[in-house]
Amino acid sequence: MQASPAPAAHTNATPDSISRALIRVVYRSRCLTDDDGERAILESSRRNNPEHGITGVLVSHGGWFMQVLEGPVLQVNNLMAKIRNDSRNGEFLLLRANAIMERDFGQWAMASTQVDAEQFMQLLDALMYDSKPSAQMLQDFVMEGRWRDLPAR
Numbered sequence: 001m002q003a004s005p006a007p008a009a010h011t012n013a014t015p016d017s018i019s020r021a022l023i024r025v026v027y028r029s030r031c032l033t034d035d036d037g038e039r040a041i042l043e044s045s046r047r048n049n050p051e052h053g054i055t056g057v058l059v060s061h062g063g064w065f066m067q068v069l070e071g072p073v074l075q076v077n078n079l080m081a082k083i084r085n086d087s088r089n090g091e092f093l094l095l096r097a098n099a100i101m102e103r104d105f106g107q108w109a110m111a112s113t114q115v116d117a118e119q120f121m122q123l124l125d126a127l128m129y130d131s132k133p134s135a136q137m138l139q140d141f142v143m144e145g146r147w148r149d150l151p152a153r
């Protein structure tokens, strides 16, 4: 018996539409800078991200960064390449990359927060596995005003 041909894939995707699709990435890296360096990172994030359609949050604790970046796939890739090469951090490890329909951090060019060790581990866990509590936990941070330097836009 002959195998029937696979059905033609039905897709409207074009190289252009794919490069505009939204993704969310989560990575962690070691912080190799001081408070002034962190402030400078946030300043350039808030200056640059709006024009590239990037939103997200930068979490820091005990010498580690964890960052969520959302935006068009091309822009997020370009930014990740810059960050990987930035000597203010090291041991870059991509934890998660997903196509998304909508942003979680749409209001923030780059929100920032410092958390305690337990919160950092919980966030890491939740953001990696995209469990329900992550959205809830982040919401709580926002509601309780624990975010530093809110709206960047």
Ligand SMILES: Cc1cc2nc3c(=O)[nH]c(=O)nc-3n(C[C@H](O)[C@H](O)[C@H](O)COP(=O)(O)O)c2cc1C
Residues within 6 Å of the ligand: 029, 041, 044, 045, 046, 047, 048, 049, 058, 065, 067, 079, 082, 083, 084, 086, 088, 089, 110
């Ligand atoms: C942990 C970390 C996170 C960063 N996040 C961003 C970011 O969200 N947006 C951004 O433009 N630059 C970010 N940067 C800085 C870039 O690596 C790079 O220095 C910057 O984009 C250069 O732009 P500028 O010359 O306008 O400052 C980050 C750097 C580090 C170390």
